[in-house]
Amino acid sequence: MNRRNFLHSAGAGALVCALGGGGPQTRSEVARADAAARSVRRPRALGTDAVDALTFDTPRPQPGGQAREYWVQAESFIWDPVPTGHDEWMKMSVPRKRKFRALGYRLYSTGFATPIGPAQMGGPTLTGEVGDTIVVHMRNGDEHFGQAVTLHPHGVRYTPDYDGTYLGDFTRAGGFLAPGEEFTYTFECVPDSVGVWPYHDHGPNHSVNITRGLFGSLIVREKGAAAPDVEEVLVLHQLPPQVTGVRRVFQCINGRAFAGNTPTIRATVGQDVAIHVIGGDSMFHTFHVHGHRWTEGDRDVDCPTVGPNEVVTARWREDNAGRWLYHCHVFTHQDAGMAGWFLVNP
């Protein structure tokens, strides 16, 4: 059975949506998906339609813009979603068997000379301004899983070469990076790119490998616009047992579960605070911050819904000092770790 047929059959019989969709539901099904992905051979680029023969120039920055270069390697590493072993909010310890092999995008210095920071779930935040290009030199540096991976962005403009998506026989160069391979993506920051967006793997096994940690975010600003005083990107996602091999489900924020492990956000009264929340799995989440409200469209909110790969920005001028909770208000998510601290100094 090839990968496509396997995934179809696995999805057809699925009642429990632990991956949140039609993906593999059990440990053995994940293993079979991995094996199927490992066996995917390099697509031969068989075009059957005129659009498959189209060629495209690599975009350059607009006059006054610049190419913002990033060096990013996909690599695997052992990950503990609860490094303190403790839930600070409920004063409860979390059982020890938590570690598993994750996949992540890791930022490197120019030319892949040196890794910048540790390998972690949730890749670097890529930023640009309108008129810039975001250039990502990406390397698949993982040999453990032995699968092709990619980097597929939302929000920015790209030609099919830089879609970063596996399309079977119609795959272009950026849609299949086998272990050891590299590709340079070029994305354009056009006027309607302004905002915060996710990026993620879109290779042959992307639903599993995104769950393992191949996700990150992009921020595009108006030209010359200043960043908020406090800016945080929170990706809400779960780590299901069939992918991690750990018995319990962790409901995570940027790869971490439970307050004290999830990001602790700090601000001071008077500051411009922006928290961008991305739905990082196939679940619907909500985002609630205690003691604060913000405007969404024409109404004030304090607990909006965040759908799969949707982005919600909570932005306000800080006016309420103290220790606050932020959390997903789906209780099963909140109780499995999807919560954190927001600390405001007077």
Add this chain to the structure above:
Amino acid sequence: MRVLVPIAMIAGLALAAPAGAVTYPPPGDPGNVQTKPGGKHHTYTVCAKKGKKAKGCLKTIQKAIDKAKAGDTVKVPDGTYKEGVKILGAKKRYLSLIGNTKNPSKVVLEGKSLKGAAKANGVLINGANEVTVRGIQTQHYDGNGFFVTNAKGYHLNDLVAKYVGVYGLYAFNSIGGEMRRDVGAWNNDSGFYIGQTPKQTKPIRSIVSDVVSYGNVLGFSGTNMRYVTITKSKWFNNGLGIVPNALDSEKFPPPEDNVITDNDIFWNNFDYYKGAPFKLRPPATGDVPYPVGVGVLIFGGRRNVIQNNRIFGNWSLGAGMLEQFLLKDAVNDGTLIGNQITNNQFGLNGTDLNGRDVFYDGNGSDNCVAGNTGVQVTLPTDQSTFVGTCPFTGANAYSEDTRNVAVGWATAPDQETAWIKHDHAPQGAITPLVLYSKDAYGV
């Protein structure tokens, strides 16, 4: 590759002389897919030169290589081996040749008494992908210490190459490899060299990291090299430190997309013309080489970045960019486009100054010099070619007078006349080399 600039042709066109009288295999296609060998792999051991011989050991390294299949390992015990080793073709892909990884100088491949083809290279890898060589020292070969050609993937780690006729560690017409923790010293052209890298639609970078290069004509030569990162390494006491360059005597000019970052590039003032532990190859009449006393120079190239290095005590020049104006098609192959000299630290906080810190002739477009610290002397002195912000998009301001000054360094009868000498700051056990003598260096 060493570039020779005939005086009489400075105003015209010239070609570089070939590197040496060594017969090289013809370039093939290094991109051919060689599948990773499956199944059970074997380890073969070469017989020790002294003491107890391992059961079933093979008399020479070459015999072990010949017996090994793809993916196998050949282990070499401490000792001196008088042979030129060849690892050829896809049947030897993924092979590992392992000596003493903790002390490579205990496993010596000695070329001194060899003759003919065996004396050409210490280890030659041709057309075998993903071969690993570790823990070996090569010396006294006419050509190269370790030579990889026509390969996709190579791993030259924990190696030493000394006193060879051309290049210490050399990867030619190959794609995606690594050279880590190696030493290249006292070699007649360069300690390290990655050249003629094929253009790739999905480029794979090569990494040179944690290496040491000294006492060579050039520390690192990069003729038409691509996608190479040189980092965390020391380049000192060479004639010149690092020289990415464009030549049309080899395929695929110019050098492109290379990154030179976080290196120590210092004291490259070895005036080998006044004595060296190797026999100088006579240049053609009237030829002069690159100017001695230069840390790092891009001689034609696109999108090369010299960034975050410590560059000091080079008495002609710390870092520079110059159009390769000697090529037949200089406009297409030699023009500088999109190169950067940025965020480097010059002169070791004023304690070990370069003769000049930065030079750029202003050729081409999208080039920039910005964000460097410790810069005291530049060419041009008013920095009119430098732009001052990186990255930069746009035409650069060419200065012919500036170029002529630099060309004058190369054409001076005595390399040292262009130097601006300063005292050096101590660097532990390393002592500065300007004039070589056998008594002082014992080699």
